[in-house]
Amino acid sequence: MFVLLMRYLKGYLRICVTSTSPERFLNLCRNRGILLWGLSPHGRDYEMYISIRGFRKLKPVLKKTKTKVTIEERFGLPFFFHKYRKRKMFFCGAAGCVMIVYLLSLFIWNIHIDGNQTRTDETILAFLEEKNTVHGMLRKDVDCEQIVKDIRQQFDDIIWVSAYVKGTRLMIQVKENSDTITMPATEMEKPSDIVADKDGVVTEIITRKGVPLVHAGDEVKKGDLLVSGRVEVLNDSKEVIGYQYQTADADIFVQTVCPYEEKMERAYEKKIYTEKERRKYYLKWNDIKVSVGTTKNQYQHAERLTEEYRWTLGEHFVLPVSHGMEREREYRLQKKLYGKEEVQTMLSENFHRFCGELEKKGVQILENNVKIHIGQNLATAKGTLTLIEPAGEQRETEIIEVEQKTEGEQ
Structure with missing residues (x-):
């Protein structure tokens, strides 16, 4: 890559060599340090590439070998400047552009x-x-x-x-820090119970802290105490002499029946776009905005679309310039009616999306009894789902004071 760049900067030629002794011509060029590349036969002649500096050294070689050289094509920056040498404003503009880009590169955009x-x-x-x-x-x-x-x-x-x-x-x-806990330390240290936050039948309970008060198969109602954060302290006579308090912790799963209902009107309004629209093009430099055209209109219904593109040179050279377009497109509303297959598909997709959200929360669906009923103007997806889902919420434990007996009372 570097060699190609240097050749372009210095300039090179594609030449056609006609000689009765091409081998002698090539050997003399090698002895005199004249670099040739891209050698290829062209009938009885040969085509090859040579640098400008090497071309200037060819005269004695050509005279000695009685070789004729024809320039086929010129490449490189020197020939480009020579071709456009009279276009001074072009080079001034290019230099100014380079200067502007350099100045913009000094800032964070x-x-x-x-x-x-x-x-x-x-x-x-x-x-x-x-x-x-x-x-x-x-x-x-x-x-x-x-x-x-x-x-x-x-x-x-x-x-x-x-x-x-x-x-x-x-x-x-x-x-x-994804492990940051927003609950204040004083609230975390308060003893708490776990109570049912929904009705159902307990299918599994794994207790880590506290005293479990229900077992698998027990039916619970919302608000029932599931795990107590109050642990009894007994003496040798199995009498309660005090309590230890802690924050109850357990995994509790209950089987519940969840009602599901979604209604959908079959009638709807569809946007019918007309050919009328208004456009405004703009060029923006930071907060300065220059625009051409207007989006002002008297349309009864119109949709606005804005597109904006930031100017960049590469991935990380962001310029403070952007251009864009604002468009106001007219449309009219036409009353339509969803077909039975469309309604069936839409309600089914919404129901499957609802089930997917439940599964993301760790809910297992045991039974699906949801049916779709399609009427003349209204469609309904209605039924129940039998679920196994996590249950329980924290509630502050009631503190009980135990009266200590004296030695005489014992």
């Missing part, structure tokens, strides 16, 4: 944030703006180490930050 999930880009950008890290700032003024420190100090849930400049982009990568 895009701040890219990656890895954030709970914190939005806007939140982090607003904080950086308070620290004078904004779009359009000089690259030399970017202090990546300070940016990392500021973000770590401001956001406690961000445990790792990386900041670096690439082209005209400031790349910020963060990693959030």
Whole structure:
């Protein structure tokens, strides 16, 4: 690649050599250090490539071997400049373009944030703006180490930050602590029970902390106590002398019956687009916007579409310039009626999507009794689902004071 670039910068020729002794011509060129490449026969002649410098050394070789050379084609930057030597404005414009690109490369035109999930880009950008890290700032003024420190100090849930400049982009990568618990420590330490949050039949219970009060096969109602966070302390006589309190923890699964119903009107309004539309084209430099055309109209119903494209040189050289188009397209509303097959398909897809969401939450579907009924104006998917799903919610444990007996009372 480098050799090809140097050849283009210095210029080279494709020549046709006519000689009675081509072998002698090639040997003399080799002895005099004249580089030839791309040699190929062309009838009784030979075609090859030679540099401009090598071509200038050919005269004594041609005279000695009685060889005739014809220039077939010229390549390279010297010939390009010679061809357009009278077009001064073209070269001035090219030089000006290079200068503008160089000046634009001195600034940061895009701040890219990656890895954030709970914190939005806007939140982090607003904080950086308070620290004078904004779009359009000089690259030399970017202090990546300070940016990392500021973000770590401001956001406690961000445990790792990386900041670096690439082209005209400031790349910020963060990693959030996914194990962060938002519940205050005082609330976590409070003893709690697990109570049923739905009606059903217990199919499985695995207790890690607390005292289980139900077993597999027991029927429970919403609000029933499932696992107690209060553990009795007994003496040798099996009498309760106190209680130990803890946060109950268990995996509880119950079989429930979930009603499902979805109604759908068969009548709907369909958009019928007309050929009328208004367009506006614009060129935008940061907050400065120059537009041509207008989208003002008197359409009764119209749909707006906006397309905008940011100018870039490569992946990381982002320019502060963008262009786009705004379009207002007229449409009219036409009343339609869904066919029976369409309604069947749409209600079925919605039901399967609902079942998929349940399965994502760890719910097992045992039985499906949902049926679709299609009327003249209304369609309904109605029935029940038999599920096995996690159950239980935390509730604060009631504290019971135990009266201590004296030695005389014992």
